Amino acid sequence: MKTVRLAWRITRLNFRAQLEYRSEFLMMVAIGAVWQVSVIVFATVLLTRFSGMGGWDSSDVLLIPATRMLAHGLFVLFLGRMHGIGYFIQEGKIDVCLVRPMSVHLQVQLRMFPTNAIGDLTVAVGLMVGALSRSDLDWTAGRTSYLIAAVLGGMFLEAALFTAVASAALRFPAADYWGRWLEELLGTFGSYPLNVLPKAVGGLLTYGLPLAFVAYFPAAVLTGHGHSTGVPYWLAAVSPLLGLLAYLGSRLLWRWSLGHYTGVNG
Amino acid sequence: MAVPTAWRAARVTPLGELHTPPRMTAALLRLAVQVGLVASLWRGLYAHTGTTAGLTRDQAVTYAVLAVLASRLRALDQYAGRDTVIQHMHFGTIVYWYLRPLSPQRYYALRALGEQLYGLAWALTGYTVCLWTAVVTPPRSAAVAAVFALSLLLGQWILYYVMLAIDQLCFFTVRNSAAMLILVFAQNLLSGVYAPLWFFPDWFVTLSAFLPFQATLSVPLSLYVGRIPLSDAGPALLVQAVWVMVLALFTRLAWRLAARRVISQGG
Numbered sequence: 001m002k003t004v005r006l007a008w009r010i011t012r013l014n015f016r017a018q019l020e021y022r023s024e025f026l027m028m029v030a031i032g033a034v035w036q037v038s039v040i041v042f043a044t045v046l047l048t049r050f051s052g053m054g055g056w057d058s059s060d061v062l063l064i065p066a067t068r069m070l071a072h073g074l075f076v077l078f079l080g081r082m083h084g085i086g087y088f089i090q091e092g093k094i095d096v097c098l099v100r101p102m103s104v105h106l107q108v109q110l111r112m113f114p115t116n117a118i119g120d121l122t123v124a125v126g127l128m129v130g131a132l133s134r135s136d137l138d139w140t141a142g143r144t145s146y147l148i149a150a151v152l153g154g155m156f157l158e159a160a161l162f163t164a165v166a167s168a169a170l171r172f173p174a175a176d177y178w179g180r181w182l183e184e185l186l187g188t189f190g191s192y193p194l195n196v197l198p199k200a201v202g203g204l205l206t207y208g209l210p211l212a213f214v215a216y217f218p219a220a221v222l223t224g225h226g227h228s229t230g231v232p233y234w235l236a237a238v239s240p241l242l243g244l245l246a247y248l249g250s251r252l253l254w255r256w257s258l259g260h261y262t263g264v265n266g
Numbered sequence: 267m268a269v270p271t272a273w274r275a276a277r278v279t280p281l282g283e284l285h286t287p288p289r290m291t292a293a294l295l296r297l298a299v300q301v302g303l304v305a306s307l308w309r310g311l312y313a314h315t316g317t318t319a320g321l322t323r324d325q326a327v328t329y330a331v332l333a334v335l336a337s338r339l340r341a342l343d344q345y346a347g348r349d350t351v352i353q354h355m356h357f358g359t360i361v362y363w364y365l366r367p368l369s370p371q372r373y374y375a376l377r378a379l380g381e382q383l384y385g386l387a388w389a390l391t392g393y394t395v396c397l398w399t400a401v402v403t404p405p406r407s408a409a410v411a412a413v414f415a416l417s418l419l420l421g422q423w424i425l426y427y428v429m430l431a432i433d434q435l436c437f438f439t440v441r442n443s444a445a446m447l448i449l450v451f452a453q454n455l456l457s458g459v460y461a462p463l464w465f466f467p468d469w470f471v472t473l474s475a476f477l478p479f480q481a482t483l484s485v486p487l488s489l490y491v492g493r494i495p496l497s498d499a500g501p502a503l504l505v506q507a508v509w510v511m512v513l514a515l516f517t518r519l520a521w522r523l524a525a526r527r528v529i530s531q532g533g
Contacts, residue, residue, distance in 0.1 A: 027444030034451050042460045049318050049465050050311045174288040181296045189303060196310040201303060 003102070007110055014113035025115055032076070032119025036069050039191050040127060046192065054193035059134040060223040065191035066131040067147070068215035069124035071154025072186070077117035079159040081109045082166040083183065086176025089169055095263045104258055105251070108166075143222060146240075150218030153240025157214050158186065160246035167250070167257035182209075190214050195228065202230055210246070213239040275373055276380035278349070283384060297338060297392055304330045305401050319464040325491040326462065328402040332487050333459045335392045339385035339422060340429065349377065351433040352442055360528060371521045374433075378426050405490055413499045417486035420506035425482045427513035428453070434517065437524035452477075458484035464493060478513065481506045 018025050043065050047058045054061075085108060088094055097107040137143065161182055168175035190211045194202045206212040212229070217236035220226045226233050283290060308330045312323035321329070354360035363370040396402045405411040432449050435442045454460055456479035463471050463484050474480045485502050488494040494502055 021439075021441055023439060024441045024444050027448060031444050031447040031451070034448060038451055038455050038460065041455065045461050045465045046311065050315060053311075172288060174286060174292070177289055177292045181292070184300075185303075189307075196313075197303075197306045198310065201306045 003106070006102070007106065010110045011113060014110065018113050018115050028115035029119045032073075032116035032121075033123045034119070035116075035187075036073075036120055036123035036127070039065055039069065039187060040123070043191055054196040055228070056193050056223070056225060059131070059136065060219070060225070061192055062127070062131040062134060063219040063223060064193065064215045066124070066128040067150055067154060067219055068186070068190045069120070070128050070151045071214060072158060073117055073121035073124040074151065074155040075158045075162075076114050076120050079109065079155070080114050080117070080162070081111055082159065082162040083179050084176060085166045086169045086173045086179070090173040092263060094170075094261070098261075105254060137223065146218070147222060149240040150215070150222070153218065153243030154214040155243070156247035157210065157239075157243035160243070160250040161210075163247070163250035163254050167253045170257045170261045185209065186211060186214065190216070192216075193220075193225075195230065199230060206231060210242075213242055271368065272376055275368065275376035276383070279377060279381045280384040293338075293388065297334070297388065300334050301331055301392065301396065301401065304334050319462070320493060321462060321464060321491070324403050325493065329458075329462050329487050329491050329493075331396055331402050332393070332490060333483060335389045335396070336418070336483055336487070337459060338388045338392065339382055340425060351436045355436045355440055364525070364528060370525075371518075374430065375426075378429070382422055382426070403491075406492055407496075409496060410489065410492070413496060413503070414486055414490040417489050417499070417503060417506060420503065420510060421482040421486050424478050424506065424509045424513060425453070427510070427517050428478060428482070430517045431513070431520065434520040434524055437520075437527050453479050453482065456480055457482045458487065462488075462493075464488075478509045481509050 018028070043061070047053060047061060085094075088108070088111065093111075094104065094108070097104045100107060132139070162179055165175055165179040165182065168178070185205075189197075189205060194205055194212050194216050197205070202212070212231075217226075217229060217231070217239040220229045221233075221237050221239075226236050229236050305327050308327045309323065312318070312326060316322070318326070351360065354363065363373060366373065393402070397404060405414060428449065432442055432445050435445050439445075456463075456474045456477055458480065463474055463480060466474075474484075485494070485506060489496075489499055489502065
């Protein structure tokens with residue numbers, strides 16, 4: 001309880017610190033929004049020009065970027081500070097965290113307030129509302145619950161990927177570079193049906209880099225395309241659970257990597 | 267200015283990269299995967315379509331792959347080099363830019379030149395491989411290739427000034443992270459990196475015509491794939507040249523104003 005109170009207090013202070021630079025604060029909110037709008041623009045252009053994308057209706061396709069964006073917005077808000085941690089490590093700031101009486105992971109998450117998450121989530125919620133209003137599906141309690149689980153699973157999976165990169169950055173600070181690439185891949189290829197790609201490429205984005213589990217597979221299960229994803233139906237269906245398991249695994253990796261971390265002085 | 271001095275400043279970034287093998291390996295893998303994915307995506311999209319927005323499959327794939335390669339020209343991890351304006355502003359070391367026997371604007375230009383030449387080596391290597399593996403189609407004639415090269419040069423020149431203007435913002439607002447992100451977004455969207463501008467609605471194409479971004483990438487690539495015929499190349503190149511002049515004057519003025527506002531160690 002004390003930790004929660006402390007975390008809340010630090011978050012409030014961080015928020016006030018962000019407000020110190022007003023124009024930067026407003027622009028950071030804007031950038032979260034415009035970044036997500038770019039995904040919408042790209043998806044809309046493709047949907048307009050190439051009807052029946054991968055055999056999916058446009059309303060079904062929209063559910064993919066909506067799920068991914070909402071998951072991403074929540075990730076940025078709650079677990080996103082693992083992304084870009086390379087400089088934090090390079091500058092030796094993580095060493096200070098090691099001697100404080102609080103979990104290093106929590107300290108990293110509390111190092112700044114993610115202002116851009118406000119913009120991210122605003123657009124994501126708007127897109128989800130739009131996708132749901134255009135959907136012809138019957139949104140039963142079961143389907144709605146699965147969608148919520150999918151969003152949370154997507155958040156955990158994205159967090160797992162960035163936590164794994166952060167763990168690598170503890171040893172190789174240049175690994176941070178991979179984080180930016182990961183973000184780019186998620187933004188570009190995580191927002192539409194991957195069956196439009198050749199099987200080998202789809203396989204790479206499923207088993208090599210599990211982007212397909214963030215939104216594509218859950219959306220496929222929800223919209224009745226679950227049997228044509230190229231993976232067993234059950235595997236697509238358990239995507240939210242896989243996200244959670246991947247996150248727990250990444251936290252163990254983080255703990256192990258932190259145990260083997262050696263600063264400049266050894 | 268002596269050539270050796272210019273050479274020493276221009277090679278700082280490439281040397282930094284050459285001494286960081288993990289970053290180079292990552293850049294190589296990233297470029298290869300991105301080219302492969304983008305080519306696969308556009309081929310997949312065209313699987314059941316002939317010509318869309320005036321672009322055939324080969325034109326669209328070539329455009330998209332060249333856009334990825336062109337983005338390598340300025341895709342360096344500049345922050346890792348600890349020599350960005352925002353870092354110097356933050357640590358107060360920007361003052362040294364004004365104490366050297368080399369003006370800040372010249373130093374900045376030389377660093378950028380080195381970066382872009384280094385990026386060009388990557389892009390050219392990637393282009394050669396893509397051409398050899400028939401991922402992209404070659405230019406239709408030597409004249410198209412020459413006009414494309416000139417247009418790409420002008421485009422990179424415009425991009426240099428746009429990036430400089432955002433960096434100069436630091437002198438007035440101390441921070442420019444958000445502005446930089448917005449710039450990257452605008453650049454990717456309005457220059458046709460996400461998708462060729464021909465796919466967008468007419469109002470979007472008209473809007474982008476009034477901004478410098480389309481002149482950085484969309485114009486040269488459209489010339490390359492033949493979406494802008496050689497007969498219309500003159501006006502397109504002229505627009506690019508005008509943007510170069512306008513932005514050169516603007517950033518020159520901004521350097522003067524910035525020199526009066528340099529903040530270091532509390533002022």
